Amino acid sequence: HIESSPLVISDSFEGYPLNFFNLPLHYRDDLKSVLIPYGLVQDRIEALASRIFSDLHIHIPEQLICMCVLKGGYRFFSDLVSKIQNENRLRNDRSLPMSLEFIRVRSYINDHSTDQTEIIGLSDLNSLKDKHILIVEDIIDTGVTMVALKKELEKFKPKTINVVSLFTKRRNDKKCIFKPDYSGFEVPDHFIVGYALDYNEYFRDLEHICVMKESGIIKYKV
Numbered sequence: 001h002i003e004s005s006p007l008v009i010s011d012s013f014e015g016y017p018l019n020f021f022n023l024p025l026h027y028r029d030d031l032k033s034v035l036i037p038y039g040l041v042q043d044r045i046e047a048l049a050s051r052i053f054s055d056l057h058i059h060i061p062e063q064l065i066c067m068c069v070l071k072g073g074y075r076f077f078s079d080l081v082s083k084i085q086n087e088n089r090l091r092n093d094r095s096l097p098m099s100l101e102f103i104r105v106r107s108y109i110n111d112h113s114t115d116q117t118e119i120i121g122l123s124d125l126n127s128l129k130d131k132h133i134l135i136v137e138d139i140i141d142t143g144v145t146m147v148a149l150k151k152e153l154e155k156f157k158p159k160t161i162n163v164v165s166l167f168t169k170r171r172n173d174k175k176c177i178f179k180p181d182y183s184g185f186e187v188p189d190h191f192i193v194g195y196a197l198d199y200n201e202y203f204r205d206l207e208h209i210c211v212m213k214e215s216g217i218i219k220y221k222v
């Protein structure tokens, strides 16, 4: 049975040296290491897709609303949905029909969470009534964003809400207030970028999940 809880990346693992990877020239000086290579991200997403498919097809005979949390979640969303589609294509005995929604939640300025969350892009909220939702998020840090989002969505009385987050962060200071139903990796308390995760709109165009250098953090500060 495939694990729904995250694969733990330990604090002692500092990542792979940059010179073993093909990285864009424009970011090479701003990164410290490759924490999770693109290929491993893909493998884990495939496993999550398989687990989600086998869990949810039983409970959800109707469409599952896959809700992409933009912008950071877009690559994960796209890869996860296409891997669930693969499951659908390859199986004749079961299926999981999906519809797709896109929303935006903003809570970060520089590399710090703020307690103000903003949810944009949800049209026709009443159509969520009695539906099954899968929220697809890039990373859960404090958990504040997800608690706020879930609370907002619950107002519209969906039947179920499941949450999948590609990453969860192991926080040094205090515990995270939200645990997703499915998670890809648990990462140490660093600010990570790449695979659509940004730092002030930089690094989304990077394939691997990387840790930034202090100099990079300063360079792209707003």
Ligand code: 5GP
Residues within 6 Å of the ligand: 072, 107, 108, 113, 137, 138, 139, 140, 141, 142, 143, 144, 145, 146, 169, 190, 191, 192, 193, 197, 198, 199
């Ligand atoms: P939370 O409310 O859980 O503290 O933060 C969730 C949001 O903060 C995520 O959706 C993501 O946009 C952003 N975030 C948190 N940690 C990181 C990180 O390490 N890297 C990036 N790029 N974004 C992060």
